[in-house]
Amino acid sequence: MNVRVLVAKVGLDGHDRGIKVVARLLRDAGMEVVYTGLFQTPETVATAAIQEDVDVVGLSMLSGAHMTLAPLVVEALRERGSDIPVVLGGIVPPQDLDELRELGVAAVFGPGASAEEIISKINGIVSHSR
Amino acid sequence: MTEESAREEWRRLFAAAPMRTGKFTTMSGIPLAPVYGPDDAEFPGLYPYTRGVHASMYRTKLWTMRMFAGFGTATDTNTRFREIIRAGGTGLSTAFDMPTLLGLDSDDPMSLGEVGRCGVAIDSLVDVRDLFAGIDLATITTSMTINSPAAVMLALFVAQAEDTGVTRDRLGGTLQNDILKEYQAQKEFVFPPRQSMRLVRDTIAFTTAEMPKWNSVSVSGYHIREAGSTAVEELAFTLANGFAYVELAQQAGLAVDTVAPRLSFFFNAHIDFFEEIAKYRAARRLWAKWMKEHYGASDLRSWQLRFHTQTAGVSLTAQQPEINIARTAIEALAGVLGGTQSLHTNSMDEALALPSEKAARIALRTQQIIANETNVANVADPLGGSWFVEELTDEMEREAEIIFAQISKMGEGSMLEGCIRGIEENWFQGRISDSAYELERSFNSGERVVVGVNEFLEGNNEDDLATLRITNADEHKQLARLNQVRADRDDDQVRTALERLSREASDPELNLMPALIDAAKAYVTVGEMMTALAGVFGRHVEIPSL
Numbered sequence: 252m253n254v255r256v257l258v259a260k261v262g263l264d265g266h267d268r269g270i271k272v273v274a275r276l277l278r279d280a281g282m283e284v285v286y287t288g289l290f291q292t293p294e295t296v297a298t299a300a301i302q303e304d305v306d307v308v309g310l311s312m313l314s315g316a317h318m319t320l321a322p323l324v325v326e327a328l329r330e331r332g333s334d335i336p337v338v339l340g341g342i343v344p345p346q347d348l349d350e351l352r353e354l355g356v357a358a359v360f361g362p363g364a365s366a367e368e369i370i371s372k373i374n375g376i377v378s379h380s381r
Numbered sequence: 382m383t384e385e386s387a388r389e390e391w392r393r394l395f396a397a398a399p400m401r402t403g404k405f406t407t408m409s410g411i412p413l414a415p416v417y418g419p420d421d422a423e424f425p426g427l428y429p430y431t432r433g434v435h436a437s438m439y440r441t442k443l444w445t446m447r448m449f450a451g452f453g454t455a456t457d458t459n460t461r462f463r464e465i466i467r468a469g470g471t472g473l474s475t476a477f478d479m480p481t482l483l484g485l486d487s488d489d490p491m492s493l494g495e496v497g498r499c500g501v502a503i504d505s506l507v508d509v510r511d512l513f514a515g516i517d518l519a520t521i522t523t524s525m526t527i528n529s530p531a532a533v534m535l536a537l538f539v540a541q542a543e544d545t546g547v548t549r550d551r552l553g554g555t556l557q558n559d560i561l562k563e564y565q566a567q568k569e570f571v572f573p574p575r576q577s578m579r580l581v582r583d584t585i586a587f588t589t590a591e592m593p594k595w596n597s598v599s600v601s602g603y604h605i606r607e608a609g610s611t612a613v614e615e616l617a618f619t620l621a622n623g624f625a626y627v628e629l630a631q632q633a634g635l636a637v638d639t640v641a642p643r644l645s646f647f648f649n650a651h652i653d654f655f656e657e658i659a660k661y662r663a664a665r666r667l668w669a670k671w672m673k674e675h676y677g678a679s680d681l682r683s684w685q686l687r688f689h690t691q692t693a694g695v696s697l698t699a700q701q702p703e704i705n706i707a708r709t710a711i712e713a714l715a716g717v718l719g720g721t722q723s724l725h726t727n728s729m730d731e732a733l734a735l736p737s738e739k740a741a742r743i744a745l746r747t748q749q750i751i752a753n754e755t756n757v758a759n760v761a762d763p764l765g766g767s768w769f770v771e772e773l774t775d776e777m778e779r780e781a782e783i784i785f786a787q788i789s790k791m792g793e794g795s796m797l798e799g800c801i802r803g804i805e806e807n808w809f810q811g812r813i814s815d816s817a818y819e820l821e822r823s824f825n826s827g828e829r830v831v832v833g834v835n836e837f838l839e840g841n842n843e844d845d846l847a848t849l850r851i852t853n854a855d856e857h858k859q860l861a862r863l864n865q866v867r868a869d870r871d872d873d874q875v876r877t878a879l880e881r882l883s884r885e886a887s888d889p890e891l892n893l894m895p896a897l898i899d900a901a902k903a904y905v906t907v908g909e910m911m912t913a914l915a916g917v918f919g920r921h922v923e924i925p926s927l
Contacts (some may be wrong), residue, residue, distance in 0.1 A: 263479035263495050265568030268609045268695075271814045272821045274927045288925030289568055292491070314479050315735075315851065341510025344734055344848055348475045362699040362732045363834065363841075 254282045254377050255305040259296045260289045261324060264314035266341075273309070273340065276366045277373070293320065294323035300335050306377045307357075311339040322354035329355075336376050340364065391416070391424035393492060394436035414762040415440050424480035425720070429669035431662050431760035431774065431786070433720040434685040439758035441873040444716075445723035446748045447524060447689065451476030451501035452735050453855040454862070455511035458501040462516060464738065468745055474524040474722060476500035477534075482569045483913030484530040487859045496856040499735065500629055503534070504863045505906045509541040519547045523554040524599070524689070529571040531558035533910045535588075536897035555596040555645055555689075558584055558731040561800050562601050565809035567606035568923070571740045571911060574801050576918035582633050587894035589630075589639050590927055596645040598626050599689065605809075606649035609694050609817020611771040612660050613777055617784035618809060620667055621796055624785075628797035637676045641683035645722075650712040651693040657712070658764055659773035661688070661719030664851065667778055690716035691725040697732040700841045704728040710747050718764055719866045724748055734848035762871060785896060807926055814927070863906070870904040878903045879913045 258274050260267060267289065274284045287296065287301050300308045308328070310321055323338050323375055339351065340360035348359055358372045385393075395415060405413045415437060416425055423429070435441065448470050450461045462473055478500040480492035480569045486504050487496045493792025496502050503509060513523075518541075527534045539549050545663050560577040563570045570577070581598065588597040602619030610618065623644060630640040648664065650657050668686035672678040692712035697705045706729050713726050726744040728736030737745070764770040785796070790797025791808065823829040830836045840846055878900035885891045895915075900910055 258821075262493075263483050263485070263491060263569075265563075265607075267568055268607070268814070268817050271927055272609070272817050275818050276825075278927075284927065285835035286925050286927050290491075314495055316479075316494035326625075342733065344850075346850075348442070365835075367819070368914055 253339075254307070254374065255285070255303065256282050256307050256309055256373065257285045257287065257296070257300045257303055257305040258309045258311065259287050259291050259319045259324075260311055261291050261293060262297055262312070262314065262316050263290065264312055264316065265289055266311075266313040269313065269340065270309075270311035273311070273366075273369060274369065277370065280370045282373070293323035293327040296324050297331055297333070301331055301333050305335060306381070307373055308335055308337045309373070310337065310339045310341075312339065313344070315342070317341065317343055317348070318347055321351060321356050325355040334380065336380055338373065338376065340369070387421045387422060387424050387427060388420040388503045391427055391436050394426045398435065398437035398441045398652050400437070400440055403440075403759070405440070407756065413756075413759045415759075416765075417763075418766050422766065428673070428684055429666040430680075430685055431666040432663065432765045434687055434722075438720060438761035440761075442501055443752050443758055444721055445472045445522070446470050446745060446752075447472035447474050447723040447725055448741065448745055449476050449526065449691070449725045450741070451478070451894075452499070452849070452851060453497040453501065454859050455501055455503065455508040457497075457501055457855070459512055459514050459516075461738070461741075462512075465741075465745070466516070466521070468742060469520060469749065470523065470745060471641060472522045474514070474725065474927065475526060477525075477527050478502045479569075481907060482527060482529065484533065486906050486908030487856070489864050489908055494856075496859050498851055502855075502859045503537070503553050503907060504859070505866045505904050506537055506540055506544075506901050507904070509537045510544070512672040513541060517797050518542045518545070519551045524557070525554070526557045528557055528563050528567070528727050529569060529577065530907055530911055531556050531560075531585050532893060533901075534909055535584055536894065536901040537907075539898055540664040540901040549592050551594070552592055553594040554884065555599045556584065556588075557647070558598045558602060559601045559622065561625060562619070563603050564804040564921070564923070565605060565618060566610070566813055567604040570921045570923075572915065572918040573921045574804055577921075578629055578801070580893065580914075582629050583894055584890055585626070585640060585643075586633055587632050589635060589643060595643065597640070597643045599645050599647045600626065601647040603647050603649045603691055606651060606693065608813050609820065610813045611816050612651065612653065612656050613780045613882055614784070614812060614816060615658050616664055616667075616777060617781040619646065619648070620664060620671070620781065621785055621788045622800055623668065623794035624671060624675070625800040627672075628795060631676075632797075637672065637678045638680040638683050641672055641676070641678055642685075645683055646688035648688050648690055648721075649693050650690045650716040651706060652696045652712060654711060654715050655770060655773060657715040658719045659770055659777050661716075661721065662762075662765075662770070662774040663781065664688070665720075666774070667781055678793040687722045689723040689725070690719070692716070692727045694727055697727060697729070698831065698833045699732040700731060700838070702729045702846050704833060705732070706747065707741060710743060710751070713747055714751055714755075714757065717757060720762060730846055730848050733846070737847060737849045737853065807924065811926065831853065866904055866906070874903040875905050875909070879909060882910060882913045883917055886914050
């Protein structure tokens with residue numbers, strides 16, 4: 252079965268180049284990708300992820316709000332009884348990585364991440380959680 | 382009477398221009414002419430301005446070193462502004478945080494985690510006062526990078542200046558106010574496109590009538606390129622948007638020669654050195670031709686495309702961030718050789734965070750090296766006449782014309798309608814994301830080399846660069862300030878101002894600027910004004926597409 256991914260922009264950040272490019276690269280790698288558009292809240296993302304029955308949620312954040320918003324998406328999923336893993340990509344300083352992992356973010360892809368790395372990590376996380 | 386040769390005409394203009402002090406020779410002492418070329422060549426300062434908008438170019442005045450800054454609270458950013466001025470920066474450019482760019486107050490639930498993060502938080506007149514404290518708005522020009530709430534920010538700026546005794550007609554600066562590229566690329570939109578264009582019309586009409594030194598719109602290709610377009614698409618989409626604003630103003634009864642001289646442009650300086658230079662040259666020629674031939678402009682200033690340049694944020698790498706200094710220097714040089722009027726150089730650490738003070742200073746120093754050490758500013762359009770650069774300029778012009786024809790066709794002959802329909806039909810957005818994807822694939826396949834990313838990786842793991850940290854403390858400070866503003870102001874005045882704004886927004890014939898300025902003076906917040914307008918205009922939702 253193909254891996255299903257929901258990619259999402261949470262909060263006010265309008266930078267959508269990265270999320271669109273990554274979404275296409277994931278499709279090229281055989282994944283099914285759902286994109287819910289700009290200005291989502293943690294709640295709308297969690298609801299959509301559960302409805303779409305995805306294997307993983309990928310957040311894209313370039314505005315610096317990741318420490319606040321990424322954990323809220325994890326929380327919104329868990330509150331709805333879902334254990335769908337959440338990964339994060341964007342401008343994330345290395346100092347934030349440990350705390351994000353503690354708050355339940357399964358993987359973080361910084362601005363230097365390659366397509367190969369993103370695809371293999373997502374595959375790894377999904378096969379582990381299935 | 383014999384017709385004056387291009388060179389003679391240029392010489393006459395050059396002789397009339399003031400000169401900066403400087404030694405115009407090479408290091409060996411060889412004298413440098415202000416421009417080179419045969420007598421019948423294109424010359425700077427002459428239509429169609431391919432070689433520059435001024436006959437004397439940087440011999441009269443170097444470009445403005447305009448560094449973009451903004452973070453945390455208004456007080457934090459004011460400190461950075463003063464630092465920039467002390468370090469020799471000659472213009473200010475304000476970066477706003479995401480809530481402000483989207484017209485939300487800092488205490489809006491959607492603002493959580495975003496306050497002061499990637500720009501300064503501005504909620505009311507009180508913040509604008511702190512932002513410009515100790516800075517003379519009559520002498521230093523200010524650029525405000527804001528679009529959906531541009532009219533609101535202009536109102537706050539005018540209110541602040543008038544509070545300090547500077548009348549609006551003396552204010553020099555630029556409002557980005559380019560809403561079309563928001564839907565196409567930057568995606569910080571609030572109202573639907575057509576309603577947003579009414580606010581653009583109001584700001585153009587207002588500044589034209591009352592702020593003669595103000596640039597009403599900075600038509601911006603920068604974000605189109607950062608979102609992934611090619612250089613040709615950046616060139617064509619940006620100029621098409623510029624044509625759309627001219628048509629918008631014409632529909633409002635403003636003559637092209639009233640409006641076009643106050644439009645300025647903003648381009649990216651990416652890493653493909655010669656293509657960038659050709660892009661600036663083609664942009665000037667295209668704009669001049671279109672203003673003269675399609676729009677009937679006769680004022681020379683309508684034909685002259687003036688532009689700001691920023692080096693390419695997307696070309697910076699998180700790997701080995703120090704090498705970004707070299708990228709930025711090369712890109713900045715392209716902007717200067719292309720004849721930019723002002724320049725922002727990115728800091729080496731911007732793939733990781735907002736710039737640290739040290740990184741921002743190095744970025745400014747990069748411009749100062751180009752200006753003072755390299756001697757490149759002494760000769761206008763030094764690459765003019767190069768077979769390569771001239772051919773590339775012509776080719777970019779041809780390719781842009783093809784795109785103009787497509788946009789015009791979408792609008793049945795109107796560029797204004799073509800730009801709006803292109804947005805509504807996701808045409809621009811689709812082209813930009815296709816180009817971004819193609820470029821990314823060329824990096825992934827190794828067809829294009831990026832140092833530190835797919836080649837030359839030694840040194841990638843030494844990560845010891847100190848980056849700027851913005852804590853939640855700024856958010857708390859800003860919320861406290863906003864609460865204080867709400868507590869101190871006169872609620873009746875606020876209510877009256879908002880009622881008037883809603884009422885006037887419902888009448889498309891009215892100009893909203895006077896109502897917005899009065900609201901600003903009554904300490905109505907950005908979020909309150911924008912909410913009132915959204916009540917009339919509605920809100921735009923982009924249909925998600927990949």
